[in-house]
Amino acid sequence: MMQTELDLFAPHDPPQPYRVGTQAMVLPGFALPQVQALLPMLREVIAQAPFRHMYTPGGLKMAVALTNCGALGWVSDRQGYRYSGIDPLTQRPWPVIPEALVLLANHAASLAGFSDFQPDACLVNCYRPGTRLSLHQDRDERDFSQPIVSVSLGLPAVFLFGGHTRNASTQRIPLHHGDVLVWGGEDRLRFHGVLPLKPGVHPQMGELRINLTLRKAG
């Protein structure tokens, strides 16, 4: 049948999963069917453990606001980067990871080839327009053979996926609301970051991007 200009406004199916490294996979829209259920759970987590800006060991205030859920939460202060079972702000254990989020992460990891992923830590990053995350490696977890699963929500971002040294060239990977990424194996210690968020308003999330990273930290 002939295409009409109206087709431009028809909803698109999310693209198929694709590899960005030998053991790194993007699952576009994988979280979309769960988002409506996840958002109230996320709101509850944030009510119990509010977003806050942490400081780097060098004393710089981090641009990304963060919180955690799970048995372990990632924290940063003058003493260094580490995982802690206690939220330094509330002095209480972090809220539990919503079961639906654990199941989603486990399912995504298995599709990417990592069976039996059982996350014990979920870092929740909050970006506003202009916020960026500079190139870094994730090295604070005990076992680098465990993958990381991330869920992007809200405003789109450009993710930088680098190499094994800070100077290696980077791929730019656009990330949208509902996209899930899984990284493991030889891609686990790649440098990565996020370009400054462009201004915008997301219909569900407003002027925010929230990224959840699920890890087996302990």
Ligand code: MD3
């Ligand atoms: C690739 N967060 O919290 S998530 C972080 O969008 C972090 O908030 C970014 O980097 C964000 O540490 C990116 C995707 C991600 C997470 C860890 C990785 C990609 C990764 C580790 C190695 C390679």
Ligand code: FE
């Ligand atoms: Fe990271």
